[in-house]
Amino acid sequence: MMRLTIDTDYLSETLQAxxxxxxPTGYTDTVVHFVSVELERLGLQVELTRRGAIRAVRKGARDSGARAIVSHLDTLGAQVKFLKDNGRLSLVPIGHWSARFAEGARTTIFTGSGAYRGTILPLKSSGHTFNDEIDTLPVGWDHVEMRVDALAYSKDDLDRLGIEVGDIVSIDPQSEFLDNGFIISRHLDNKAGVAVTLAALKALNEAGAETPVDIHWLFTIAEEVGVGASSILMPEVASMLTVDNGTTAPGQNSSEFGVTFSMADQTGPFDYHLTKKLVELCQENDIRYQKDVFRYYRSDSASALEAGADVRTALITFGVDSSHGYERIHMHALRSLAELITCYVVSPVDIKRDYQETAGVSGFTRQPTEEAEQSLTADSEDPETP
Incomplete structure (x- = not known):
């Protein structure tokens, strides 16, 4: 089957929702309910772990050797470190992101008695008061504070509002969807990946596509703090395709267009054979792609392997400019990823040995070791040619 047509209107609307x-990691119940309802609307039965990671299985011809598609629901955020005497809040980040991108962010703080709006500000934010000092203040979480939009001018005021140490702070996405296909927002990592996987599932259902093995659609809730897919894989899963953001920046080969394959991240190379298969599917189905290596990056794949899952893993990404900052992507990349997922899940299982958790040497994979044939012109082979 060739790549399926992706409903980009659905993809865009789902991403906006x-x-x-x-x-933010630690406060994901609402998004878990939303995605669970959408999966059920798309015809799948949903299972949740105790903490809320989602598994939904689309049945294939056999259950052994199943394939998993995983993306994460949690985003970056912040948490109250302590209540300050001036009625403002000291914060620590949830996930790894710079306070440079927190400055000026509009926020919501969730307390046991209700939510309050607020703004993260530098400690010296008034130019009329501090003049040039506003430009010399260092960057860091110790140099910002949250101003709560309520009557809060002292620690006692914060106590009366019910704000406590440990309360979760979410950061407004400030999303823009432009007519030229660009999407600018915080938290595209990895709300965009979730929208991609749902759009691929919708396309499969509308085409009545059959798959050679079960497909496990997985949505994790703590990837940004390194937990990710550590406790959601079932034993029958043989390979896992992670959908997440790439990084378009100087020195990187990622792009905001097409599929960007991560060949390795800080935990090491991804599976040779699974990645090779995905690249070939792009070539066969005219899906634009490029390859990249991420030095300061980990994903759901890393957490699964570190937890002891013996699965092949690959990482396909949509290139993000200013990752973990104020991010930008393009719909072309999201559509390309969804197309590749549809090609992958209907493709034949090439490594039959993967139906079993362990097996003998017979049928085990081989990687090429022969020297490549050199293609040289006659002129370059001639030692007399200057």
Missing amino acids: LLNIPS
Whole structure:
């Protein structure tokens, strides 16, 4: 089967809805309910772990050797470190992101008695008061504070509002969807990946596509703090395709267009054979792609392998400019990823040995070791040619 047509209107609308749901790691119940309802609407039965990671299985011809598609629902955020005497809040980040991008962010703080709006500000934010000092203040979480939009001018005021140490702070996405296909927002990592996988599932259903093995659609809730897919894989899963953001920046080969394959991240190379298969599917189905290596990056794949899952893993990404900052992507990349997922899940299982958790040497894979044939012109082979 060739790549399926992706409903980009659905993809865009789903992404917008996801971005409007606050879901910093540790505060993901609402987005779990939203995605669960959508999966059920798309015909799948949903299972949740105790903490809320989602598994939904689309049945294939056999259950052994199953394939998993995983993306994460949680985003970056912040948490109250302590209540300050001036009625403002000291914060620590949830996930790894710079306070440079927190300055000026509009926020919501979730307390046991209700939510309050607020703004993260530098400690010296008034130019009329501090003049040039506003430009010399260092960057860091110790140099910002949250101003709560309520009557809060002292620690006692914060106590009366019910704000406590440990309360979760979500960061407004400030999304823009432009007519030229660019999407600018915080938290595209990884709300965009979730929208991609749902759009691929919709396309499969509308085409009545059959798959050679079961497909496990997985959505994790703590990837930004390194937990990710550590406790959601079932034993029958043989390979896992992670959908997440790439990084378009100087020195990187990622792009905001097409599929960007991560060949390795800080935990090491991804599976040779699974990645090779995905690249070939792009070539066969005219899906634009490029390859990249991420030095300061980990994903759901890393957490699964570190937890002991013996699965092949690959990482396909949509290139993001200013990752973990104020991010930008393009719909072309999202559509390309969804197309590749549809090609992958219907493709034949090439490594039959993967139906079993362990097996003998017979049928085990081989990687090429022969020297490549050199293609040289006659002139370059002639030692007399200057």
